[in-house]
Amino acid sequence: xxxxxxxxxxxxxxxxxxxxxxxxxxxxxxxxxxxxxxxxxxxxxxxxxxxxxxxxxxxxxxxxxxxxxxxxxxxxxxxxxxxxxxxxxxxxxxxxxxxxxxxxxxxxxxxxxxxxxxxxxxxxxxxxxxxxxxxxxxxxxxxxxxxxxxxxxxxxxxxxxxxxxxxxxxxxxxxxxxxxxxxxxxxxxxxxxxxxxxxxxxxxxxxxxxxxxxxxxxxxxxxxxxxxxxxxxxxxxxxxxxxxxxxxxxxxxxxxxxxxxxxxxxxxxxxxxxxxxxxxxxxxxxxxxxxxxxxxxxxxxxxxxxxxxxxxxxxxxxxxxxxxxxxxxxxxxxxxxxxxxxxxxxxxxxxxxxxxxxxxxxxxxxxxxxxxxxxxxxxxxxxxxxxxxxxxxxxxxxxxxxxxxxxxxxxxxxxxxxxxxxx
Numbered sequence: 001x002x003x004x005x006x007x008x009x010x011x012x013x014x015x016x017x018x019x020x021x022x023x024x025x026x027x028x029x030x031x032x033x034x035x036x037x038x039x040x041x042x043x044x045x046x047x048x049x050x051x052x053x054x055x056x057x058x059x060x061x062x063x064x065x066x067x068x069x070x071x072x073x074x075x076x077x078x079x080x081x082x083x084x085x086x087x088x089x090x091x092x093x094x095x096x097x098x099x100x101x102x103x104x105x106x107x108x109x110x111x112x113x114x115x116x117x118x119x120x121x122x123x124x125x126x127x128x129x130x131x132x133x134x135x136x137x138x139x140x141x142x143x144x145x146x147x148x149x150x151x152x153x154x155x156x157x158x159x160x161x162x163x164x165x166x167x168x169x170x171x172x173x174x175x176x177x178x179x180x181x182x183x184x185x186x187x188x189x190x191x192x193x194x195x196x197x198x199x200x201x202x203x204x205x206x207x208x209x210x211x212x213x214x215x216x217x218x219x220x221x222x223x224x225x226x227x228x229x230x231x232x233x234x235x236x237x238x239x240x241x242x243x244x245x246x247x248x249x250x251x252x253x254x255x256x257x258x259x260x261x262x263x264x265x266x267x268x269x270x271x272x273x274x275x276x277x278x279x280x281x282x283x284x285x286x287x288x289x290x291x292x293x294x295x296x297x298x299x300x301x302x303x304x305x306x307x308x309x310x311x312x313x314x315x316x317x318x319x320x321x322x323x324x325x326x327x328x329x330x331x332x333x334x335x336x337x338x339x340x341x342x343x344x345x346x347x348x349x350x351x352x353x354x355x356x357x358x359x360x361x362x363x364x365x366x367x368x369x370x371x372x373x374x375x376x377x378x379x380x381x382x383x384x385x386x387x388x389x390x391x392x393x394x395x396x397x398x399x400x401x402x403x404x405x406x407x408x409x410x411x412x413x414x415x416x417x418x419x420x421x422x423x
Contacts, residue, residue, distance in 0.1 A: 012266045012299060018237050021153045021214055023068060023122045025086075028095040030067050032214060032271050033239030037302050039272040040292040041068035041241075043101070045285060048078035048085070055088040057285060062089075062096035063338050064286035065293050065304055068272070070099040070124060073106070079113035086119040097121030099155070103129040103162075107142035117146050124155045127199045128162040136166075140199070144206040154203065155214040158195045159245055160188060160224075167195050189224070192217040193232050200238060214272070216241035222260040229264050239271040249278040254291050261295055290334070306333045306350040309364060309371075316376040317356035325374065325401055326354040332405060344416035352408065362386070370411055372404050387411060 020034035032039050042061045046054040048071050058069045073079055086098060100120040102109065107130075110117045123143065131139040147154045171191045175181050182190070196215045204210055215238045217228045225244055233240065242261050247253035257275045264270050273295070275288040296302040310326035311317065329352055340347050353368035355361035357376025365371025365386040372395070374383045383395040385407060395403050 012268065012301060018239050018271060019211055021211060021239050023097045023099075023153055025095055025097040025121045026090075028097060030097055036271070038265065038270060038296055039067050040065060040289060040296065040302075041070060041099070041272055041274045042066040042285070042289050042292075043070040043274065043276075044072070045279065046071075048072050048074070049081050051081040051084045051088065054081070055085045055092070058085070058089060058096065058098070059092055059094045060286055061289055062094050064289040065337075066096065066286075066289045068099055068122070069096050070101050070274075073100040073102055073109055073116065073120075075105075076109065076113070079109045079116040082113075082116040083119040099124055102126075102143065104131075106130070107139040110143055110146040117152070118150055120152065122153045122155065123147055124157050125199075126157050126159060126162055127195050128159065128164045132166075136164075140202065141206050144203045144208050147203075147212065148207045148209075151212075153212040153214065154208060155216060155241055156196055156199045156203065157216040157218065157241065158192050158199075160192055160217075160219045161245065163188075163191055164195050167191055167198075185224075189228050189231065192219070192228055193235065196232065197236055200236070210238075214239045214241055216243070218243055218245040220244055220246045222256055225260045226263050229269050230267070233269045240269065241272045241274070242270040243274040243276055245276055247276045247278075249280060253277040257291065258295055262299060265296070265299060265301060303348040305337045305348055306352055308333065309351060309353040309355075309368060311354070311356035311361070311364075313356055316359065317374075318377045319356075319374075321400075322354055322356035322374045325372070325404065328401055329354060329405065329408065332408075340412065340416075343418065344412050345418065347412055347416040350412070350416070366390075369415075370408055372400075374400075 018033040020036060021032045023030045023032060030039055044054055044057050046057050048054050054071060061069050073082060098120050099122040101124045103126055106125060125143055130136055168191045171187055171194060175187050196217050200213050200215060203213060215232065215236065217232055219225050219228060229240065229242065242264060244257050244260050247257045261270065261273055273292050275291045277288045277291065279285060293304040297304055297307065308326055308330045311322055313323065351368040353364045353371030355364050355371065355373045358373065358379055361373030362384065365373050366389045369388060371386045372383050375381050381396060383400055384391055385393045385395060385404065
């Protein structure tokens with residue numbers, strides 16, 4: 001390397017210094033901000049008043065890896081159900097902290113249903129939906145006072161779909177007086193950021209500790225989100241929650257969320273994320289958890305489950321065997337993780353390669369902890385398996401899937417058991 005060259009950066013920027021917020025339930029402690037890992041959270045879409053259905057979905061989200069789960073608390077029946085939901089989760093040994101999502105009547109529900117207020121581990125307050133006119137300050141204060149009384153952290157979550165109209169009017173009036181007025185888009189950005197920060201300052205004045213506040217400014221446009229959070233991160237040191245609101249359905253929602261969050265995370269912005277996917281009819285709500293985890297893991301920020309490297313296929317791979325094997329192994333690994341992470345520490349860092357022909361198959365397989373190179377069209381019907389870079393076995397016949405899965409399990413037991421790690 002010449003004296004004028006510099007090394008290529010090898011990963012995301014160092015995360016900016018921010019305050020830490022503790023979100024806890026019992027012995028389960030989730031730190032958000034500071035040097036803590038970026039946290040993955042999700043939200044239920046059941047009727048909270050249906051306590052059993054909601055508890056089951058929360059269990060599934062937690063099992064998929066959601067570290068915080070938010071649920072709607074929109075009416076008395078929902079508030080009454082929250083303590084029972086918490087009780088059912090504790091009986092199932094699901095200790096994930098719960099976040100209550102409040103709009104319009106949160107001040108009433110938190111004060112009228114103290115058991116709900118205590119059962120929740122964190123509150124989300126949208127400043128745009130707290131109240132209007134003279135009522136706004138009073139109702140916001142009532143919610144913050146409950147949070148301070150029960151020592152609960154609060155996310156002050158601004159959303160451009162429900163922005164405080166009085167504040168927006170004020171920002172617009174200020175803009176009109178400028179010699180060179182900002183664009184309407186810039187005014188909207190400023191209103192979002194100002195709302196978040198001013199309400200955080202107000203919460204502190206009302207007695208909520210600075211170490212109890214998380215901020216978010218959620219929008220649905222990729223470039224809008226990037227611009228807003230870059231500026232928000234410059235102006236405050238509160239932990240920040242990232243997410244495109246109304247990201248969309250299917251691949252659109254996944255791509256948009258990945259595009260926006262990856263840029264910010266690479267710059268060290270963001271302490272907790274949620275992927276707001278619109279569920280497909282009959283779709284699995286846990287998809288948003290998986291996508292969030294995969295964004296963080298593919299960026300090298302977290303490790304959640306062994307990664308499967310799989311061949312995309314081409315004219316050399318007219319058989320679908322490698323596709324079926326890759327899907328089988330990926331499903332097997334993810335389904336096994338809830339138990340494996342208790343018994344096999346570090347297994348989430350394992351890499352598995354499932355390749356489809358001789359071109360890159362052996363090479364990719366050697367780079368992985370365990371890899372299999374399946375025969376392409378016209379190749380000998382044999383599948384060499386590589387373990388830690390060395391050829392381990394050659395599989396043939398109808399039981400390749402089962403035999404490869406056995407090799408993976410034996411590798412996990414040998415290399416990640418607690419006894420092995422201790423030695």
